Every structure is written in C-alpha cells, then in structure tokens.
Amino acid sequence: MQRKDKLTIVINGRGGVGKDTLCDLAARHFRVRNMSTIMPVKDLAAQCGWNGEKSDRARRFLSDLKAVLVAYNDYPTTWAMGQYNEFLASDQEIMFMHIREGAEIEKFVRATGGRAKTLLIRRAAVHREAYGNVSDDLAEQYEYDYVYDNDLPLEQAEAHFVAFLREILEDITE
Numbered sequence: 001m002q003r004k005d006k007l008t009i010v011i012n013g014r015g016g017v018g019k020d021t022l023c024d025l026a027a028r029h030f031r032v033r034n035m036s037t038i039m040p041v042k043d044l045a046a047q048c049g050w051n052g053e054k055s056d057r058a059r060r061f062l063s064d065l066k067a068v069l070v071a072y073n074d075y076p077t078t079w080a081m082g083q084y085n086e087f088l089a090s091d092q093e094i095m096f097m098h099i100r101e102g103a104e105i106e107k108f109v110r111a112t113g114g115r116a117k118t119l120l121i122r123r124a125a126v127h128r129e130a131y132g133n134v135s136d137d138l139a140e141q142y143e144y145d146y147v148y149d150n151d152l153p154l155e156q157a158e159a160h161f162v163a164f165l166r167e168i169l170e171d172i173t174e
Helices: 019-026 039-047 056-073 075-089 102-111 154-173
Strands: 007-012 032-036 094-098 117-122 146-149
Touching: 007 019, 007 102, 007 154, 019 032, 019 094, 019 154, 032 075, 039 056, 039 075, 056 075, 075 094, 075 102, 146 154
Parallel strands: 007 094, 007 117, 032 094, 117 146
Antiparallel strands: none
C-alpha cells in the first residue's frame, strides 16, 4: 500500500466490548499495528506495584495516572505520535491506537493532521452504567467518525469487521 492508503484508527469503547479481539481479527487480513496510549502508563504503573489486574480499582488507578501524565508533560500523546511516525515508515496497513478520553482523541487526530479516523465499538451485551473512571464512563461521549456494533457471534464477526474496515479504506482513498 502507498503511504496515503494507510489507515490510522483511534479505537475506543467501554471495557469488555471486544476492541482487542476485533484488532486481532483484523490482523489476520491486514498488516496491523495495535497500540494504546495506556501502554506507557501501564509500564509506569507496574513500577508502582500494579500487577496487571483489570478490576474497577485498577482501571481507576490507570486512568488517574494517565491524567497526571497528560497534565504534566502530555507524555501519552507524545508517545502515540512516535508510534504513528513508526507506522508511517513501516509496511503496515492499519494502525489501531486505543485512546479512551475525548480530549486525548481529539489531540491525537489533530496531531496527525486529521488523517486519523475515530471508531467507537459498542456491544449490547456489555451495558454497565458506571465503571468508576472517566476513561470508561465517558467513552461514548465523543462524536466518532464510525461506530461498529460488535454483536455478532465470534465466528461471524471476523468477516463482518474486515468488510467494515475495507469500506473505511475505500472511503479514505477516494
């Protein structure tokens, strides 16, 4: 693919809707880079005793720690742009960048010159009023370019999601 045909997707959705599963399915059909602005935060959190759990308490800790890093020196966006530049220089076709907070999504989209598209993943079976952290609780408050309802059985989801991605690729190359 030519550089202009690369697709950068900021992917978001509440916990448990299948974001990583969909990214893994896409990787069977495209050369994918699957990154998240929480990755460098998790590295720091591990140094502070976080052991990888996904409890509500741990999700809040990671969310709060990320907010501190954003306020201090905007490290998550700086890190994400490094990943984006590596993606542009690679032979990869699609980069998924998981970003949870609306303001951070907008910052990254602007930093890519508007080339990054935004995608909300929803799942009817996963409906919880509150997780206790702004990253999960406000995930659907942003106005996304695309919305994907991840409600198909896993054996049907792959073909459906890949077709969905191909449509986005067609949209950006026209």
